[in-house]
Amino acid sequence: MSKLRRLVPSTQSLFVFEAAARHLSFKAAALELNVTQPSISYAIKLFEKHCGTELFERDNRGVHLTEAGIQLYEEVRSGFRGIEQKLETISGHGAKYIxxxxxxxxxxxxxxxxxxxxxxxxxxxxxxxxxxxxxxxxxxxxxxxxxxxxxxxxxxxxxxxxxxxxxxxxxxxxxxxxxxxxxxxxxxxxxxxxxxxxxxxxxxxxxxxxxxxxxxxxxxxxxxxxxxxxxxxxxxxxxxxxxxxxxxxxxxxxxxxxxxxxxxxxxxxxxxxxxxxxxxxxxxxxxxxxxxxxxxxxxxxxxxxxxxxx
Missing domain, CATH: 3.40.190.290 (D-Maltodextrin-Binding Protein; domain 2)
Known part of the structure; x- marks a missing residue:
């Protein structure tokens, strides 16, 4: 069994984190994922508790990634991009060259x-x-x-x-x-x-x-x-x-x-x-x-x- 399954609450938590980190907005992430903003906030808190560290800083101006959040986001973004490219290639939906x-x-x-x-x-x-x-x-x-x-x-x-x-x-x-x-x-x-x-x-x-x-x-x-x-x-x-x-x-x-x-x-x-x-x-x-x-x-x-x- 992959160790990753033990390190995250669920695979969905990675998608929630990636959307929130990319937009730096729980509201925008909620719109993208078609869920409510409180559910995004709850999922992020659960993810942070599971990781044992804060991933976002909250203040009156919105949310910002912590140093740990920045590091994780870079890895998640890179991993998602690699998976997307490979799936496009093997499924035939990638860029077609003449x-x-x-x-x-x-x-x-x-x-x-x-x-x-x-x-x-x-x-x-x-x-x-x-x-x-x-x-x-x-x-x-x-x-x-x-x-x-x-x-x-x-x-x-x-x-x-x-x-x-x-x-x-x-x-x-x-x-x-x-x-x-x-x-x-x-x-x-x-x-x-x-x-x-x-x-x-x-x-x-x-x-x-x-x-x-x-x-x-x-x-x-x-x-x-x-x-x-x-x-x-x-x-x-x-x-x-x-x-x-x-x-x-x-x-x-x-x-x-x-x-x-x-x-x-x-x-x-x-x-x-x-x-x-x-x-x-x-x-x-x-x-x-x-x-x-x-x-x-x-x-x-x-x-x-x-x-x-x-």
Whole structure:
């Protein structure tokens, strides 16, 4: 048997004490607990007698916690809060998060800078962003995610975001201290930043230069990052020129943290898609995020982005 049962007159006495201590008013506690004020006063006196010490000081101005009352109230309040949180969790009544899984580059450079706008419009929706190095199937653990697939990809609860468009990017500082490339072949004279993701197929510099009509034979990677996010970070630091995917570079370009040193881009036969699990249509919070994401990426679907050299 719990020792607590011997230390308090009843579990109800803890609720009475907590309400009276929180309000510092027997009258307010009585209203909250839907009982009379004399019954609150009697319950507190009984509790104090059981504890062997006064918990409240009474005077003409009302009631105040004694030092013992303050100490007990802190413990009771903390205990109640912990029990409430755990009961909400196990009963399913706690805070519901919409889990958004994305590559580290999209999570860092698209979602992170943008989500506060969404939260301002929808403060009732809570979002958990999960960075992942591979594509994750939306399921009971993941509500929404982004994939790159052939442009004709189609399935339930999937939405076209934009074509896969790739172009060189660098920091404004790098461009100020280096000669701007005038042609594709000028790129080989620059420090090119390379990445090779283990679980996601990304276009290499050699592939991009060849598709852009240049000579890729002199391109020899010296440093290769195993995560595209690291390549972008190196570009942001002014270390060289990286390939930029329109999806993950959109906000960096809009904010002039990155610039395009060469007016050339490649549009592949693939595209970015937003996917949600099967519960998406019945989940209003999930639908709000999907609608917001598609609206916020609308500029990526503008004809101007895909009308340049390919």
């Amino acid at each position: 889990t958004f899984a994305a590559s580290s580059s999209i999570a860092a450079h698209w979602l992170a800078p943008q989500l506060y706008h969404f939260q301002e419009e929808h403060p009732d929706v809570r979002i958990k962003v999960v960075s992942t190095d591979r594509d994750i199937e939306p399921d009971k653990e993941v509500d929404i995610t982004c994939w790159v697939r052939p442009r004709n990809f189609s399935r339930d609860n999937s939405w076209f975001i934009a074509d896969e468009v790739i172009f060189p990017v660098c920091s404004p500082g790098y461009l100020r201290s280096h000669a701007r490339p005038e042609t594709v072949n000028d790129l080989v004279k620059h420090k090119l930043l390379h990445s090779s993701d283990l679980y996601r197929k990304r276009m290499s510099w050699s592939e991009w230069v060849e598709l852009a009509g240049g000579d890729a034979t002199e391109i020899q990677p010296d440093i290769v990052f195993n995560d595209y996010q690291l390549t972008l970070q190196a570009a942001l630091a002014g270390e060289g020129i990286s390939l930029g995917w329109a999806m993950s570079a959109q906000q960096l370009l809009n904010n002039r943290l990155l610039v395009r040193p060469l007016d050339m881009q490649i549009r592949t036969d693939r595209a970015h898609f937003l996917l949600a699990n099967e519960r998406a249509t019945a989940n209003s919070s999930c639908k709000k995020i999907v609608d917001w994401f598609l609206s916020s990426t609308s500029e990526l679907r503008e004809p101007s982005l895909s009308s340049q050299s390919e």
